[in-house]
Amino acid sequence: MGRSGRSLMLAACLGLLSFLGLLGGVSYRAVPQPLLLDKDQFQLFQGLGRKVAEGWYISQPGQSGFAAMLSQPLGFPAENYGEIRWQLQGVSPEQPLRLIWLSTQDRDHLQFLSPTRAQRQQARVTMDHAHWQGQVLWIGLEIPGPLQAPVLFQGMQIFPRETTAFERWQQFFQAWQERTPWSTSSINFYRKSYAQPLRAPLVQIALWCGLSLVWFAILTRPYDFKRLGTALGIFTLIGWFALDLRWQYQLGTRLLTAYKNFGPLPVSERWRALPEADLVPFWNRIRAALPAAPVRLLILSDHPQSYLAQRLRYHLLPHNAYVMAQPPESSRPGDYLLILDAEKIRYDPRHRRLRTGRRQIPVKRLLEIPGVARLYQVRKA
DSSP: OOHHHHHHHHHHHHHHHHHHHHHHHHHHHOOOOOEEEEGGGEEEEESEEEEOSSSEEEEEOOTTSEEEEEEOOOOEEGGGEEEEEEEEESOOTTSOOEEEEEEGGGTTSOEEEOOOHHHHHHTEEEOOOTTOOSEEEEEEEEEESOOSSOEEEEEEEEEEOOOOHHHHHHHTTGGGTOOOOOOSSOTTOOTTTTTOGGGSHHHHHHHHHHHHHHHHHHHTOSOOHHHHHHHHHHHHHHHHHHHHHHHHHHHHHHHHHHHHHHTTSOGGGGGGGSTTTTTHHHHHHHHHHSOSSOOEEEEEOSOTTSHHHHHHHHHTTTSEEEEESSOOTTOOTTOEEEESSOTTOEEETTTTEEEETTEEEEEEEEEEETTTEEEEEEOOO
C-alpha cells in the first residue's frame, strides 16, 4: 500500500474520531425541552363535542363507544421523553382512560396504555411501555363511554426523561437502526432533520466526508487538487455504500412487517389490519353516498395534515379528493364537501346553506354520521 493509500485510511479513521468527538460535545449540551400541547394542537377523533375557549368540550362518545382526542402530527423521539400529563376536567378517578399513540416503531398499529387509578387521579403516567419507541407521530387520550357528564379536555404535556450525556450521544445513531414504514419520501429523508440535523444519516455521512478530507489534506501536504479530488470521490463512495446498506436494512424490515400484518389475510379483509380499521365501515358509507365515477371532493378539516384527514383521502380514491381548512372560492355546483372537524363551518337547514364566516354556500345534504363526518353537494343558488 502506497503513501496515499495509508494517508486515506488514516484520514478516514481520524475523520471518524473527529466526527464522534463533535457529536459528543453536542450531546453534552443537548437536553430535550418539554412538549406543551394545548387544545389547538388536538382534534376530536371520536365522539361529539366542540372546541371552546378553555379546551375541547366533549358531550358524549362516538358510535364506536368511546371519545378520543388525537394530536396533530408530532414526530418526537420517544426515548427522550418519559412522563405524560394531561388536563381533563369532569371525570372521576373511576373513569377508565387510555393513552393512545402511533410511532415509527410499529406504524401499522395504534398503541394503548391504561393508567392505574392512582395515575388517573394524578393525571400523569410514566412511559415504560414496550412500544414507546421510535418517532412518536401522533398521541392522544381515549375516554371509553358512557360519560356520566360532559368533560373538558385542555391539553397534554410530555416531559423528557433524565438521561446522561453518553445516552444522548448514542441517540444520534438511532436513525441507522430505526425501522420506518413505507412512504413516498426518499430513504435519506429524516423527519426531524430540520430540528436535529446531526441525527440525519445523510448529514452525518457528509460531515464525516468533510472531516476526513480535511485530515487527508493535512497529512498529504503540499496540496495536490487532483489527489484531493480523488480522495473526496473515495470518501463519497464509502459513505454512499454505508447509506445503501442502511436502505437495504430498511427495505427488508418493511417487507417483513408488511407480510406479517397483511400476508395471512385475504385481500378483502386486509383493511382490518389498518390503524383506522374502526373507522373504515363509516368511511365505506361515505363512499357509498358518492357516485361511482370519480368526482371532485373537498375534505374540510381544521387539521388538513392530520392522520385522519389524509387516510380518509386515501380510502376515497379514485375520487379527486383535496384536504383543506376552508372551501375554496372556486367551489362550484356539483362539487362534494365532506366536513370532518371544521368547527367554523355550520349548516343552516332552513336555507340549506353552509355558513363559514361571511360566505354562504348552497348545498344539498347527503349524509351525516354523528361524530365522524358530514357530506354535502354544492348546488346552484
